[in-house]
Amino acid sequence: MNLLHYTSSAAFLLAGSITLSSPLVYAKQTVENESYNEFLDMDISQLMQVTITSVSKKPEALANAAAAVFVIRHEDIQRSGVTTIQDALRLAPGVQVARIGSDKWAVSTRGFNGRYANKLLVLMDGRTLYSPAFSGVYWEMQGTLLEDIDRIEVIRGPGATLWGANAVNGVINIITKKAEDTHGGLVRVGGGTEEEAQLGLRYGRAIGENVHARAYFTYDQRDSFELARDGSDAHDDWDSSRGGFRVDGGSEKKTAWTVQGDLYENSINQSFSPYFLPSFPYITELREEFEATGWNIMAKMNRKFANDSTLSAQIYYDFAKREESFLMQEQGTFDAEIQYQKKLGNRNDITTGVGYRLVDAEFTNSFQASILPAETEDITYSGFIQDAISVIADTLIFTLGTKWENNDYTGTEFQPSARILWKATKDTSVWAAVSRAVKVPSQFESNGSVVVRVAPDMPPNPAVITLVGNTEYDSEEVISYETGYRCFPNDTFSLDLALFYNDYDKLLDSAPNPLNPYESVFSNSINGNSYGAEVAITWKPLDWTKFDLAYSYINFDMDSSLLLPSGQENVYEGSAPQHSISLFSQLSLTAKLEMNVWLRYVDNLPVSSPSAATRGIEIDDYVDVDISINYQATNNLKLSLVGQNLLNSSNSEFISESFTAETEVERGVYLKALWSF
Template sequence: HSGATDLPTVLRRIPGVEVMQTTGADINVSARGDNQLFVNKMLVMVDGRSIYVDTQGIVFWKPIPVTLPEIKRIEVLIGPASVLYGFNAFDGIINIITKSPEEIKGTTLQFGGGEFGTIAASAIQAGSFDKFGYRLSVGHDQNNQWRNRDALAFRDNKFNLHTEYALSATSKVFVSGGLVDSNKSDGPVVDPTLSSARPALGYAHIGYERSNFFIRAFWTEYTDSFDIRTPLLLNLLSFTDKAGNPISSFNANTYDLETQHTVELPATNRLTYGVNYRHNTVSANFLSQFGREDRLGLYVQDEWKATQSLTVVAGVRYDLDTFIHPTTSPRGAVLYRFHPDHTLRASISVAFRPPTMLETFFDSRTNTNPPLPPSTLSVAGSRNLSAEEIVSYEIGYQGWFLRHRLRGRGDLFFNHITNLVGPFPVSPISSTFVNNGTGSADIYGGEAGVEFLATHSISGFANFSYQEISQTFSGQVQRAGPRFKANAGLRGEWDNGLNGEVALFHVGAATYPISSTFAAFAPLGVVPPDPRVGSYNLLNLRAGYRFWHEKGEVAVSVFNALNDMHKEHPLGDTIGSRVMGWLTLKF
């Protein structure tokens, strides 16, 4: 337990991952300089089930459908991964793996509370009877705004149930489902607007798994109701649907079926192949029509062990989608293990992000408010959009030292990004979503880091990231991010029950694209935000004590212990420090 109240705070320690918080509820996560408001290029899953909302292209990081004590580990793959994971694995994938009923057996109660009205509470009951296992959890989270510590920024309640039955030592069937209901969410921020949303996400997940095969199906429903405001523009603009309604209501459903099989061929080959079908629907008053989308993906990947030290991986995926031409996503990699503890890797991969149904069917009105004369601008989606594309080249190294007490890793990358989607004015009174077909971005750089075990009680990490962005994109689709980032941390856990963690994150300055509307309204008193945000240092601390035969723990955590007041985006809140206390009981 890190003392974090959300997963992006934990993900900051991973080199190459970009985390940008704008409000107490809105957090964007991407990779390698590809960050933006309303970020839409990182595939996020819980136990292999996507929680990326296809119809809007967003991940809601605060109301994730799992309580923090249930999480066993987080797997992160930086770089395009479309071959096995399909659309939206553009920047990479984040897979949240939960604990099995046996691993969290019994009752777990956790309560955290602190400044800014922050509460993080959860209760988990898990157990097993012969071959049957179950895990039941409920949770409540809330916190106030950074800009107004007395105003609520986020609140949710969540419920999850997971059941599984072991058919053999290597196979099982499972059924799970749950609901997250957020009756307050301050965001998302989309230049130049701020929404006040109430997202609710329900799901059901069923599957059969064995060591070399799985078949899974899931359903996810997303409902929301929000209004869109422009406080930074002194509310001189308002947003409505075509009928003049300022409240936006969404209902979206995703139905997914996937099967995958891995075959160990004679001698040196490991072949993986699979098929994935997905059906999306969306209904919203800010869309021109009820939307339906079908996707079908076919993929195959072969891992060939050419020699004892050389492995070649090659794969390809073919995707069909209702709204775009078929796409082909190849990937190739060579791994050279020149020593049992040292490996070099080189890879090339291609990935796509298809246009969302929000970008396809969007239909809204932007209205001027007094003292401006009345006028209306229409913003429309388009069915003529193409998929966004990334081509990525990467070389890397991983090695173990000091009898496997220290692991070092380093990567160099070059990403070429084209066809980004964004709104573009087509007349004085209308805009539409288009591909920025003449623009492109080349993002290149590298990461290096170590993880180490100093003693049997103390472990740590340190890493560094550097990137450069060269682009011809214009407007709000421009890529942006800090050139330098550095992270370091230590974690200790002693036999006397004491434990603690210290983590320091340095994020360099960055300049982000800002809507031209700010400059246009400057004569009316609107203050255009500075597009540059300065560098900042984020120090997070935690100290705890385990008691009652390690079944109980009290802890205190401090977020931003240096109180380095900073913005992570020009339109975001100024983020300060927060102190919390924690109590965890297991029985």
């Protein structure tokens, strides 16, 4: 880790200094003046032709994707008034987003939600964001300047054939704008009741012929929420600061390259309740402030050849550190990938690639939680190939592919898929897919241990009840069957429907250890299925208004093969709302004034987590609304008033599977000014 750490640190600082100190070669300056009315001027057919890259790892129109994909656009993020990426994801059908506290979220697609949800692959410009410790995302450690996000591509269903293990139920790729599109300066300031302080700075310019750069900085301070038991302070207030840069060069018609990086620091207050001790009083509530820091640097290259082929390469290093008492974690990830795309005649479009990943981790264990050995090194080799076969030109396309991976936990894994797309008319398409995906064991599932209870009166006094990892723990599997229908019959309406049936095997459970009555061991003891439907409708009845409706339905049927089931199968069935609805209305009232109303309904959660099951707590269904009013005061100044969760003074959305008391999300209001120059 040391060599990679210091080498990458030097590269990060060098690239950043080049960005900020290079002389101005181009006199061209572009003043950023985002007009959301121009966005509403686009008809539905134009919106459906937006280019996406996450489904096939190559550019294609949204309307032609043989997958359940939804795009959250830059304009949607800005108009909605959200202050985090995770809250923006509530716009997409099939995505479950629940706030556990001020500093914690549960995010998943098609179920299995939780603080440590691990069946969703999340990327930022192609760089994975998950923690190798548990194969999920610490959402409070992720982010960027929201004004720099071009779009978020949300794929529901397996994406493992191209993206690899852990892309079991979906892939989310957060794609930022090119540096060329962010010339000039931008200042964002704001504050309110829950979002106490917001600051965003960005400056971009040309620094050479066909070379563009930008640098940004953000700071956010958020208030704590309240405990459900008595309305007292939840002690989960936090602040975060982040900076970064991006440099783009070359030509998209020949060779284009990108170097980008980020540096961040979070100061987080949190409470562990209950928190167990090896001696009297054995159980307590731990309140602490800890630091979560990290940085990353990435380089990409894309080369187009005259023979209708493309070669691309990507390499990055990501370092993250969490200094919390529960379990201190320090992880470095080195990842490299090469991809080649070639069209063979008029029928075949082949994409293939190879990859290498090294994860180097160190842990400082506590009585409460541990991972042994305390220093680990995991290596994954991978390769994939996919062929899009044009059976009938521009009408019927059959796509077949597979991903091969070799990891240190389960060895070789194959993850194939087959997809078919039929373009019945120029504005109507039908697709179907069958895929296999796996979730490989994480460091914690294989070698971890967590204390779940200390019983002072049980022999040997006290008795320490633990849940421990299993070096024989196998990959979790899913075979997914999907079909969809997509149409935009006119310039004012579009419909996107997806149906799915997932067959799961060897899901995570815990079984009693016959050699130790005080231990439970991770096991692959649960199987079952889920099925559901997702609908996205866009309606633009007038030039000055647009409505986006997203509806999701999901149902689970899970069984445990254990003689004495742990109850985890009930958690899988009850951790995602059966019904959820989002209605996002965008209204341009005048040339300078716009109002956006976002209404949401989320069904109840019978058992959101093992912690909730133990306490017998059910999360009630709820209806809430956000309203944002934006006023273009001048060509360069936009003022916003945003109200969040306005229908409820406070309500619970989720109870974590970790040691966190039930916390209620509070109503919030904030003001924001956005100045561009």
